[in-house]
Amino acid sequence: MTRKIAFLPGDGVGPEVSAAARRVLDAVAETHSLSLKYNEYLFGGAAIDTAGDPLPSETKTGCLEADAVFLGAVGGPKWDGGALRPEKGLLDLRKALGVYANLRPTSIAAGMEHLSPLKIERAKDVDFLIVRELTGGMYFGDRTEGNDTARDECLYTREEVSRVARIAFEAARKRKGKVASVDKANVLATSRLWRNAVNDLHQAEFQDVEFSHVLVDAMAMKLIQAPADFDVILTENLFGDILSDEASVLSGSIGLAPSASLGDGARGLFEPIHGSAPDIAGHGKANPVGAILSAAMMLRYSLDAGEAADAIENAVAGALEQGRGTSDIGGEDTTASFTEAIMALIE
Numbered sequence: 001m002t003r004k005i006a007f008l009p010g011d012g013v014g015p016e017v018s019a020a021a022r023r024v025l026d027a028v029a030e031t032h033s034l035s036l037k038y039n040e041y042l043f044g045g046a047a048i049d050t051a052g053d054p055l056p057s058e059t060k061t062g063c064l065e066a067d068a069v070f071l072g073a074v075g076g077p078k079w080d081g082g083a084l085r086p087e088k089g090l091l092d093l094r095k096a097l098g099v100y101a102n103l104r105p106t107s108i109a110a111g112m113e114h115l116s117p118l119k120i121e122r123a124k125d126v127d128f129l130i131v132r133e134l135t136g137g138m139y140f141g142d143r144t145e146g147n148d149t150a151r152d153e154c155l156y157t158r159e160e161v162s163r164v165a166r167i168a169f170e171a172a173r174k175r176k177g178k179v180a181s182v183d184k185a186n187v188l189a190t191s192r193l194w195r196n197a198v199n200d201l202h203q204a205e206f207q208d209v210e211f212s213h214v215l216v217d218a219m220a221m222k223l224i225q226a227p228a229d230f231d232v233i234l235t236e237n238l239f240g241d242i243l244s245d246e247a248s249v250l251s252g253s254i255g256l257a258p259s260a261s262l263g264d265g266a267r268g269l270f271e272p273i274h275g276s277a278p279d280i281a282g283h284g285k286a287n288p289v290g291a292i293l294s295a296a297m298m299l300r301y302s303l304d305a306g307e308a309a310d311a312i313e314n315a316v317a318g319a320l321e322q323g324r325g326t327s328d329i330g331g332e333d334t335t336a337s338f339t340e341a342i343m344a345l346i347e
């Protein structure tokens with residue numbers, strides 16, 4: 001069976017880390033006898049420049065027809081302030097694919113605590129999963145934009161909250177059995193709806209899962225103070241965006257952090273959580289691991305190739321254990337040499 005991947009390199013370091021992920025995918029396809037077919041499409045700033053649209057219809061159709069979508073990153077100073085934004089293409093793509101649950105894992109493997117800026121006692125045993133709601137909230141509300149007044153509406157329905165909460169509770173059952181739901185229910189109406197909807201689902205179907213509510217400002221603190229206390233962290237779109245960048249620092253670099261965005265079917269969108277990193281683009285410095293681990297998540301969640309995903313994750317862990325890495329984690333590798341070190345360990 002040939003699996004069809006819509007491949008969107010995007011902007012800045014996006015093409016660099018996507019190329020690395022593709023090399024690793026090709027290596028694992030070989031060892032695991034997988035047939036992968038890539039269809040590459042213009043997306044983001046590159047698509048604005050060529051087609052006048054960050055999500056051209058050919059790209060959107062190609063993504064909807066694929067088994068999985070892989071994305072590098074979009075955006076950059078060139079398009080900031082323009083009428084068309086690369087980031088708008090990303091939001092429209094997430095909506096079109098219906099990928100409402102964004103999974104962003106953070107872990108620090110035993111022996112790798114030295115990569116974390118935290119003291120070893122705090123970095124030890126960190127292993128949590130942020131489940132971020134991805135197609136609602138302030139990202140998709142009505143906006144008015146003026147010189148003197150601007151407005152961003154935040155809207156959530158009970159159904160939107162319940163479906164992503166279900167993903168979080170189900171994930172917890174396969175992990176350490178704990179969910180912390182993050183909101184700002186002491187101020188926001190959408191957060192009070194969030195809290196009620198998550199409570200109701202927990203009561204009705206997931207009482208076996210240990211469950212708590214944490215206010216978002218306190219969570220920003222606890223993620224640094226006691227990150228090993230958490231298992232699954234469930235939150236809305238904007239809070240999840242912010243907390244997941246914060247979480248990425250715990251393991252050593254945002255360049256290490258992958259993500260999977262899932263909806264009701266098998267097809268997902270897979271992208272590292274970092275952006276186009278204009279400050280390092282073109283210098284061979286980008287850490288490819290976030291993209292490579294996103295490719296592993298793609299194999300596991302969308303392409304029914306869990307063993308190949310394990311092989312990639314083991315190879316990444318092995319290369320890190322050997323002390324390999326780009327400069328963001330204190331290593332001496334380029335993007336290419338780090339990728340080759342990982343490929344050499346694929347079984």
Ligand SMILES: NC(=O)c1ccc[n+]([C@@H]2O[C@H](COP(=O)([O-])OP(=O)(O)OC[C@H]3O[C@@H](n4cnc5c(N)ncnc54)[C@H](O)[C@@H]3O)[C@@H](O)[C@H]2O)c1
Binds near residue numbers: 076328
């Ligand atoms: N999913 C996406 O496509 C996505 C995500 C976040 C930001 N963006 C866009 O990217 C652009 C730049 O945003 P930003 O600078 O705030 O965030 P960024 O994530 O691009 O960069 C933040 C910092 O992390 C570093 N960094 C990021 N990725 C790295 C990697 N793989 N290896 C080593 N270091 C890495 C950068 O050098 C920079 O210092 C903006 O246009 C933003 O909208 C896109």
Ligand SMILES: CC(C)[C@H](C(=O)O)[C@@H](O)C(=O)O
Binds near residue numbers: 087090091241
């Ligand atoms: C580029 C931007 C729209 C995006 C987001 O805010 O979702 C990014 O920061 C991310 O985390 O994937």
Ligand SMILES: [Mg+2]
Binds near residue numbers: 241273
């Ligand atoms: Mg972000």
